[in-house]
Amino acid sequence: MNKSYLLSWFTLVSAILAGLFYYLGYNFLAFSSLFMITTYYLFLRNGLIKKSKQEIFFQDITSLYAEVFILFGILFSSYTHTYSTHFALFGILLTNHIRIQYNASLIEIKGYKKIVVKKREYLGILPRSNRLIILIFLPLLQYFFSLRGISVYGLSLTDGFMILFALLTNLTAIQRFINAYIQLGR
Secondary structure, eight states, X not given: OOHHHHHHHHHHHHHHHHHHHHHHOGGGHHHHHHHHHHHHHHHHHHHTSOOOXXXXXXXXXXXXXXXHHHHHXXXXXXXXXXHHHHHHHHHHHHHHHHXXXXXXXXXXXXXXXXXXXXXXOOOSSSOHHHHHHHHHHHHXXXXXXXXXXXXXXXXXXXXXXXXXXXXXXXXXXXXXXXXXXXXXXX
C-alpha cells in the first residue's frame, strides 16, 4: 500500500475518532479537537502527494466519509438539535455531488479506453479544507461554552455552528452549480 492510500485510511480513522469523541461529550471534546487537527493535517498532507486517478478517487471517497463521520458524531451528540446538522449534511453532500458532476462533465472520451480530464474544480465559499478548519475549533469552543452554561435562545454553540455550516455549504453548492453551468455553456 502506498503513501496516499495510507494517508487516506489514517484520515478516515482520525475523523471517526473525532466524531466519536464529540459524540461522547464534555469530557472528550479536547480529544475530538485533537483528532480533528490530525484529520486536517492528514487531509492537507495527502493533497500534496502526486496521485494516480485511482488514488484521487480513493482519497475523494475517504475524505467525504471522514467528513460525514465527524458530522454524525456532532449529530448524535447532546449539543445539537438534529435539524441543524441534517441541513449541514445536506449542504456538504450536495456541494460534493455538484463538484463530482462538474468534473465528470469535463471528461472527454477518446476512443474506447482513454479518458482525459481537462481540469478539476474545487470552488466555493466553504470547500472541505475550510470546513475542517471550522470543525477543529468547534469542540474546544463548545467545551468552554458548556463550562459556562452559555446558550442563545436555547441553542448551543454547536447548533449555531451547524446552522451557519448549513447556510454556507448550501450557498457553496449553489455557487458551484452556477459556476459549472456557466463554464459548461462555453
